[in-house]
Amino acid sequence: MTKDITYWQYLELENLLKLQGGITGNESDVSEDELHFIIVHQVFELWFKLAIRELRLARDILGQPKVEEDIIPFVVHHIKRVNTILQLASHHFELMETLTPQDFLNFRGKLGTASGFQSFQLREMEFILGLDQKQRDAQGHPNPARYITATAGTEGFGAEIRERITNAQQETTLRDALHEWLYRTPIHGSGPLDDGDDEVISSFIQDYLDQMAKVNQHQIDMLVAAGGNEEQIKKQFDVTVTNASDFLNATDVDGDPKLRRTRVAILFIESYRKLPLLAFPRLLLDTIVEMEEYMTEFRFQHARMVERIIGRRVGTGGSAGVDYLDQTTKYRTFPELWAVRTLLLPPSDVPPLKNAEFYSFSTKT
């Protein structure tokens, strides 16, 4: 039997609308500006909650030992939702900016040391995505997991937060799942477990570098003909091939011996993206790049909003404020996907494909 349910019951509005009472829990102690501040933050946290679910879903599918090609659009669909959330979240800071610096100073003291730096959901997102802590260490940034754990305490919701943060750090990341899936990509029809696969990978890399050098030579000739210094120009272009070689031939970077094949797979997918079997994978890679782009925009817009409202003062969480936030825009969870873009050749110059028939859709009966 279906019980009649109302709009407000379904959305639990009775509870939801009672959650804006600030530190006393009494809404009459909260000004319009503070109510605005609380609601804007709460909306962000709800979006983070949804994004976390979507990312776990995408990660779980990609992390399977076998991923059917026709499930990829489903993964793309769910990551696209995260992208739209992040895009809207960046614009949502415009609403926050209707708070003037002095309006904020009226109640900033109430926050004490509470800070967005304690947003454990944003950290869960970063962990599930696979943002490498080394990127924070390299810039001398505090470890947010440690900070949250230290401030959460061991009782009640604090204990739950600690557990969530610990679990999120131990989960397979979207980056790991993606790399594992990329690693299995057939290159010229050869899989990682096939005899002679290593030679196939090496010869793909060599052919690609040769083509890069050829395309470079054409540009060098044009620049020299236009009056450029041949030696200098050649040196500049040679570096691009050396860098590409170092990137593609990387073996066992950070304890990941599979990285060479994974990087080659990204280049292969991007280079032969018109093949039926590679079209969806390429779309997936592009959607992940888009996600990282929106994440970076989110960080950038937050920093601009903060600069507009509190200038360059120290944050309530004790960080250097805007300077710290601006540095976080340098973080990249998927550096390989970005790096490959520097290497791409015009479609007419990519090395000829071997075993093209391998990349047609499989027919299921």
Ligand code: HEM
């Ligand atoms: C008046 C509005 C706001 C101000 C002045 C502000 C200020 C700051 C500052 C200074 C930091 C650096 C950490 C610290 O020292 O406290 C920070 C971090 C952060 N804030 Fe805000 N913020 C505001 C609104 C928001 C909103 C609406 C959100 C949405 C969720 C947000 C989310 C975050 C997050 C997630 C961090 C951590 C960033 C990181 O470490 O990567 N903030 N905020």
